[in-house]
């Protein structure tokens with residue numbers, strides 16, 4: 001059955017409102033997606049009825065909260081179809097997950113002259129932690145190139161792999177170009193080289209590109225807030241035995257086995273990386289958001305999101321002066337674009353004046369902006385609750401704005 005965005009929108013009350021510029025068109029989903037009622041209500045209910053601290057006290061509410069938190073962890077693993085040898089560490093988001101990998105894996109196992117492979121399309125969250133790791137260990141960063149259409153140049157990546165390659169860390173989907181990378185192929189390249197493979201899943205997870213058993217990575221980091229869940233929450237899904245070999249992250253309660261003045265022993269993963277009181281309600285609401293995603297017909301959503309992307313691409317290609325950044329064959333439904341000499345902030349401000357929310361700037365991908373020879377761009381990023389009418393309206397307004405400036 002075809003996917004009906006109009007019905008789904010009823011679950012997202014925030015979308016149905018007038019903003020100063022008119023009826024809201026929310027095309028900033030890659031920055032953060034909106035939350036369905038089930039998630040909002042789940043978090044409120046949890047605080048109203050069940051909340052307490054977890055893993056500690058011998059009372060009913062603590063038991064309920066502990067069960068809810070651990071059930072949430074199980075659900076995250078189920079949603080991402082993680083095989084039995086994986087676990088999920090709850091984090092503050094993809095950024096924290098990637099920092100844990102760079103810090104606790106990188107600094108433990110990399111030394112002077114070892115190599116880390118990234119790509120030109122990475123978000124700062126998958127660059128800066130590795131730069132810190134390189135600074136502290138003496139490891140080197142090598143950067144795989146992109147092709148003119150914004151695809152990853154796999155041959156170039158292969159040519160960078162060598163005896164000192166210890167880790168390949170790549171975005172599953174680019175937050176600027178939209179490109180969906182062939183992570184299964186990159187996983188094979190990493191395995192052949194004996195390197196660990198880390199996937200930045202921040203932009204793929206919201207679009208059901210989330211089967212860990214197919215990706216076969218060692219680490220997969222994502223954020224709940226881009227998957228229709230709360231902010232300040234995410235997961236690092238990783239092979240348990242690797243996590244147990246890694247250095248610990250923060251120290252504190254819950255991550256320890258025994259503490260004495262003579263020294264401290266640590267628990268195994270996932271608790272090893274969850275010092276202190278976690279975002280308990282956030283984890284519960286994250287699982288609820290994934291349940292919401294799982295209640296949808298995944299393949300119908302993929303088809304629908306492709307339709308949104310195609311419609312927007314077709315429109316934008318017809319607007320004189322508009323250049324789309326990234327035309328890879330496989331994309332998540334987002335379009336970054338520049339409009340000749342018109343500043344991206346002016347375009348987004350004018351779109352906002354018409355009720356249309358887009359992002360503008362460097363999108364936390366300054367090295368990619370340099371590669372593309374631009375300072376920034378606008379980005380319209382869509383989700384399954386957006387409609388074709390919204391896409392048409394956006395394109396019509398953009399066309400008038402560009403004409404106005406011309």
Ligand code: PMP
Nearest residue numbers: 093094095123125175202203223
């Ligand atoms: N990687 C990519 C590709 C992203 O788009 C983002 C968010 N813009 C992140 C990592 C970081 O996610 P968060 O800010 O939720 O930690």
